[in-house]
Amino acid sequence: MMLKKLLLVCACMALAACGGVDPNSPLGKRQALFKEMLKVSEDLGGMLRGRIPYDEAGFITGAAELDRLSREPWQHFPQVRDDERSKANPEVWERQEQFQKMARDLEQTTAALVQATSAPPLRRSELEPAVQAVEDSCEACHKAFRAY
Ligand code: HEC
Numbered sequence: 001m002m003l004k005k006l007l008l009v010c011a012c013m014a015l016a017a018c019g020g021v022d023p024n025s026p027l028g029k030r031q032a033l034f035k036e037m038l039k040v041s042e043d044l045g046g047m048l049r050g051r052i053p054y055d056e057a058g059f060i061t062g063a064a065e066l067d068r069l070s071r072e073p074w075q076h077f078p079q080v081r082d083d084e085r086s087k088a089n090p091e092v093w094e095r096q097e098q099f100q101k102m103a104r105d106l107e108q109t110t111a112a113l114v115q116a117t118s119a120p121p122l123r124r125s126e127l128e129p130a131v132q133a134v135e136d137s138c139e140a141c142h143k144a145f146r147a148y
Contacts, residue, residue, distance in 0.1 A: 026076040044063065073103075
């Protein structure tokens with residue numbers, strides 16, 4: 001019994017020491033989703049800006065993936081602030097309505113992006129503003145609700 005307790009304490013200390021966030025905690029889950037969202041959106045932007053080769057099929061898949069991901073992080077923000085390592089501004093919890101509104105804004109922009117990829121051959125003149133709108137939604141919410 002004592003040994004078990006001791007092991008548990010050690011494990012917690014190790015976790016805290018390296019700043020590790022439990023991947024199964026709400027914070028761990030939303031961080032992982034945000035990172036995936038960043039990767040997919042950077043790939044889409046990168047294809048349009050020539051950083052990586054443009055590939056129509058890959059763009060269409062990426063847009064669908066981003067739309068799916070954009071609906072996921074919000075359920076992992078608990079009712080009250082959960083973790084001091086969170087980079088969420090306390091206003092997330094003080095101005096819930098506005099936070100949720102900006103989450104819906106992002107979902108709308110990713111849905112519009114999917115719409116813009118629905119009839120190949122795709123046109124840059126349609127993809128560029130759609131990706132820009134998504135990036136603007138990320139940035140708007142981060143300005144209001146993410147602490148750097
Ligand atoms: C409705 C608000 C909102 C929108 C929209 C939003 N984010 Fe965030 N984002 C946050 C908040 C809040 C955090 C801090 C989460 C935490 O640490 O608890 C965050 C954190 C992040 C992180 C850091 C994750 C980590 O490992 O600490 C990345 C990367 C990120 N967001 C990418 C994006 C991308 C890309 C988009 C758009 C496709 C986006 N976010 C849209 C609110 C938002």
